[in-house]
Amino acid sequence: MTWSRISGENGGKCVMQDDTTVNQKNETEPRQGIQSPPPSFRNRGNSFETVRSSYRLALLLALLSTLTLEIATADGEQPVWRVALTLACEAAIVAFLSFFARRMNSPNTSVWKRRPVAQAEKNHDAGLGARLHLIWILCLATAPFMIEIVIRGVTDTMLPLELLLLAYFRNGVLALAIFAHRNDCQRMCCSLSTFLTIFASALASQIWLHGLVVVFSVIGIWWLMGSYWETLRGRLAATSETEPSKRWLLGLPMIVLTVLLGLPVAATQTHALRGFMPSSGGTDWYSESARSGVGDGDALVAGTENIQSFAPIEDAPFLNSHDPSLYDLFDDSYSEPVKVEKQERAISLLPEFAAKQKESHLAESKQAGKEFSTLRKQGETKRKNMSNLESNALLYVKGRVPLHLKLETFDRYDGIDWFPDSLSTNVPKLEIQALNGKPWLRVSASTLLEIYSPPETHALKIIHLDTNRVPAATQLLGIHIDKVDRSDFFEWAQPGIVRMDRDKLPPLSVIHVQSRVLDERILPKAHVYLSSGPAVYRQFGSDEQSQRVRELAELLTKDIPIGWPQVQTIVERLRRGYVHDHATKPPAECEHTVADFLFESRRGPDYQFASSAVWMLRSLGYTTRLVSGFYANPARYDMRARHTAVTADDVHFWAEVWAGSDNWIPIEPTPGYQLLQPPPTLGEQFLAAGLGAWQWFVANVIAIVVFATTMIWFFFQRHFVADLISTAIWRWWPARGERAFVRQTLRLLDRRFHRMGFKRPLGMTSTRWLERTVSCASDSDRQSAHQFKELAEWADFGPAEMSIPLPEYRAVCHKAVLVWSWRTVAQGTVQSWNRSGSRHALFPFNFLQQPVGWLRKIAK
Numbered sequence: 001m002t003w004s005r006i007s008g009e010n011g012g013k014c015v016m017q018d019d020t021t022v023n024q025k026n027e028t029e030p031r032q033g034i035q036s037p038p039p040s041f042r043n044r045g046n047s048f049e050t051v052r053s054s055y056r057l058a059l060l061l062a063l064l065s066t067l068t069l070e071i072a073t074a075d076g077e078q079p080v081w082r083v084a085l086t087l088a089c090e091a092a093i094v095a096f097l098s099f100f101a102r103r104m105n106s107p108n109t110s111v112w113k114r115r116p117v118a119q120a121e122k123n124h125d126a127g128l129g130a131r132l133h134l135i136w137i138l139c140l141a142t143a144p145f146m147i148e149i150v151i152r153g154v155t156d157t158m159l160p161l162e163l164l165l166l167a168y169f170r171n172g173v174l175a176l177a178i179f180a181h182r183n184d185c186q187r188m189c190c191s192l193s194t195f196l197t198i199f200a201s202a203l204a205s206q207i208w209l210h211g212l213v214v215v216f217s218v219i220g221i222w223w224l225m226g227s228y229w230e231t232l233r234g235r236l237a238a239t240s241e242t243e244p245s246k247r248w249l250l251g252l253p254m255i256v257l258t259v260l261l262g263l264p265v266a267a268t269q270t271h272a273l274r275g276f277m278p279s280s281g282g283t284d285w286y287s288e289s290a291r292s293g294v295g296d297g298d299a300l301v302a303g304t305e306n307i308q309s310f311a312p313i314e315d316a317p318f319l320n321s322h323d324p325s326l327y328d329l330f331d332d333s334y335s336e337p338v339k340v341e342k343q344e345r346a347i348s349l350l351p352e353f354a355a356k357q358k359e360s361h362l363a364e365s366k367q368a369g370k371e372f373s374t375l376r377k378q379g380e381t382k383r384k385n386m387s388n389l390e391s392n393a394l395l396y397v398k399g400r401v402p403l404h405l406k407l408e409t410f411d412r413y414d415g416i417d418w419f420p421d422s423l424s425t426n427v428p429k430l431e432i433q434a435l436n437g438k439p440w441l442r443v444s445a446s447t448l449l450e451i452y453s454p455p456e457t458h459a460l461k462i463i464h465l466d467t468n469r470v471p472a473a474t475q476l477l478g479i480h481i482d483k484v485d486r487s488d489f490f491e492w493a494q495p496g497i498v499r500m501d502r503d504k505l506p507p508l509s510v511i512h513v514q515s516r517v518l519d520e521r522i523l524p525k526a527h528v529y530l531s532s533g534p535a536v537y538r539q540f541g542s543d544e545q546s547q548r549v550r551e552l553a554e555l556l557t558k559d560i561p562i563g564w565p566q567v568q569t570i571v572e573r574l575r576r577g578y579v580h581d582h583a584t585k586p587p588a589e590c591e592h593t594v595a596d597f598l599f600e601s602r603r604g605p606d607y608q609f610a611s612s613a614v615w616m617l618r619s620l621g622y623t624t625r626l627v628s629g630f631y632a633n634p635a636r637y638d639m640r641a642r643h644t645a646v647t648a649d650d651v652h653f654w655a656e657v658w659a660g661s662d663n664w665i666p667i668e669p670t671p672g673y674q675l676l677q678p679p680p681t682l683g684e685q686f687l688a689a690g691l692g693a694w695q696w697f698v699a700n701v702i703a704i705v706v707f708a709t710t711m712i713w714f715f716f717q718r719h720f721v722a723d724l725i726s727t728a729i730w731r732w733w734p735a736r737g738e739r740a741f742v743r744q745t746l747r748l749l750d751r752r753f754h755r756m757g758f759k760r761p762l763g764m765t766s767t768r769w770l771e772r773t774v775s776c777a778s779d780s781d782r783q784s785a786h787q788f789k790e791l792a793e794w795a796d797f798g799p800a801e802m803s804i805p806l807p808e809y810r811a812v813c814h815k816a817v818l819v820w821s822w823r824t825v826a827q828g829t830v831q832s833w834n835r836s837g838s839r840h841a842l843f844p845f846n847f848l849q850q851p852v853g854w855l856r857k858i859a860k
Contacts, residue, residue: 162203406627
């Protein structure tokens with residue numbers, strides 16, 4: 001049963017009609033404007049089945065192009081599992097949204113099976129659906145730009161321009177993949193996927209990524225052929241049922257692939273075109289976030305020809321310089337050599353490394369940049385006079401921080417001076433081992449104690465560090481310098497510290513160090529020998545001041561179990577009970593600096609904290625030593641370059657405790673400094689993220705509640721808000737011309753009824769529909785509706801030369817909008833039309849109407 005308002009035939013009253021009667025009438029009587037299913041649709045059967053294979057191939061192409069971009073964006077900086085997780089999330093979201101998008105156009109709910117559809121209504125729905133798809137696609141595609149604005153404002157970081165544009169492409173491809181069941185969206189999705197794959201593969205440096213491009217090409221050809229045969233099938237179905245063999249869908253791409261593999265590969269000589277984009281090779285200006293380029297950006301990288309500046313990276317060409325260098329250069333052109341002021345032991349480069357390197361006066365760049373190999377132009381280029389880009393950094397650390405890099409250890413203490421540790425005659429042998437084709441200096445490390453996390457690598461970019469010792473973490477496992485494949489270039493400086501057989505480390509070089517981080521979660525359960533080891537590290541004085549230190553240590557560790565708990569107690573007592581003050585120094589007449597720090601000043605620099613920790617632990621019988629070096633501070637981490645600068649201000653002292661079998665455990669007694677912790681597990685990351693989210697929620701609970709309430713109101717009143725926006729546009733930006741303005745008003749009213757849940761009956765024009773809705777209204781409203789009906793029929797069907805019937809057309813249109821206003825329509829038709837299945841709340845502030853209705857349905 002349905003309710004309707006009929007004027008004339010039933011005296012303007014609201015009557016109820018039987019649905020079966022109406023359906024029988026619709027089936028027996030032909031209706032004007034009704035279109036039956038086209039013959040091609042009936043001949044082909046289910047049209048969705050014919051495009052299913054192309055739809056799946058389009059989804060696969062979109063995901064392959066997205067995977068190519070994710071790999072190029074990671075650029076080896078992110079683990080494989082993170083890239084795979086990102087792609088899996090993107091694929092899950094696309095599959096989820098695509099499922100609901102296909103259900104909207106599913107053949108089981110097709111309009112052909114439900115009821116006949118008027119061609120005008122069908123075209124209107126199709127146009128509305130296309131506009132909605134376009135809106136969703138544009139919103140998803142432009143999301144990276146909105147997110148980038150927020151990230152730049154919060155973290156002061158930015159994406160390179162090319163990655164931002166490719167993210168725009170990626171979101172567009174994924175949005176189109178959601179609607180890939182539509183032929184227009186499917187074709188656009190595959191086209192953009194092709195461009196995305198080409199651009200992303202051009203940014204990546206992984207050679208194996210070319211195989212992914214080949215796979216994409218094969219599947220793309222397969223999709224083209226399948227789409228072509230599907231179109232032929234639709235045109236030829238009426239005359240022939242024969243189909244081409246599906247073997248060609250796989251056979252022809254294999255033939256094309258074989259031909260491509262047989263093509264000759266281009267020469268290894270690489271060219272570069274003159275560019276204008278700062279992130280992709282610009283020559284006149286640059287972007288701070290550029291990952292590569294010809295200009296003098298902040299991220300200078302290596303080149304192979306016509307270099308104007310070289311940065312601290314390992315694959316930079318080794319040119320002749322007046323400074324001592326780690327490498328020698330053979331110049332095939334035998335140009336006049338530069339006079340070397342000081343000769344160091346070096347490794348001769350192979351001829352191919354120096355074949356194209358000509359003598360040039362280069363400007364040294366002492367700013368750390370990303371480790372990328374940049375393609376430089378051959379031949380003449382537009383040169384600039386570049387000054388040396390000086391930096392205060394001694395070195396740059398690439399990897400997780402905070403990190404303690406030790407350079408020297410101390411064993412003996414006389415109350416004022418610490419004496420450096422001496423090297424014993426029995427030292428581990430240094431050997432060169434090849435790992436993935438790279439030479440690594442392997443340092444023998446004990447594996448008896450399983451108290452460490454898996455090994456990890458840090459890259460040290462040396463700038464002007466005046467030492468020949470390699471800065472490394474406590475548990476050093478290996479050292480790698482590119483092209484250095486001889487172990488006699490290294491030697492032991494002190495226990496656990498390796499140095500190069502030269503005066504100082506070569507500037508502008510990269511040293512990779514591999515080490516293990518202590519896992520304190522395992523340490524309390526492990527059996528460590530804290531009181532064993534060489535006796536020199538247990539040296540302790542018998543003077544009065546040292547005995548006071550012993551009494552204090554025993555007092556602090558009273559009732560504390562022997563072993564690691566006592567070590568932790570001493571460290572925590574120093575961190576909480578004393579003040580780190582770099583300016584405070586012991587008095588000149590002081591004879592025991594540790595005692596003065598512990599009992600008198602109670603504040604001082606970091607070496608006072610470290611010395612006190614060593615002396616207190618030795619008083620309890622533990623084997624400890626003092627360590628000096630650098631502290632890579634997380635506060636100096638540059639998110640753009642992904643490096644941490646280490647300056648002269650980062651010189652630091654800490655202590656180490658013997659754990660047995662040549663294992664030393666670093667401890668940090670100075671407040672404000674932290675030890676590097678093992679990488680968090682996946683569960684710990686989720687827990688930390690959840691805790692951070694909860695803390696943020698508690699801190700902003702009022703704003704969140706207000707925002708959530710506002711969003712809930714907007715959700716339930718979205719149709720009312722949309723009508724307000726449409727009305728404002730109609731009022732302030734009216735269409736030009738008489739006919740256009742009347743049509744704009746008619747569309748406004750038609751959409752208003754649609755948003756309120758009142759669907760226009762089939763075969764009824766908009767004007768006839770609007771006139772019937774005011775059958776119970778006042779005489780003035782019915783007269784206004786009749787006048788607007790005349791205007792609407794003239795605008796839609798009147799000849800072009802016919803003049804407007806009512807000169808005051810704007811007043812009539814404004815009156816019509818008031819007659820069929822949101823509140824007027826809701827109050828005047830709510831009784832009859834709610835019974836016909838209205839699904840929207842009619843009153844703008846009664847936003848509980850819809851959820852209450854849902855609860856009633858669930859209860860039933």
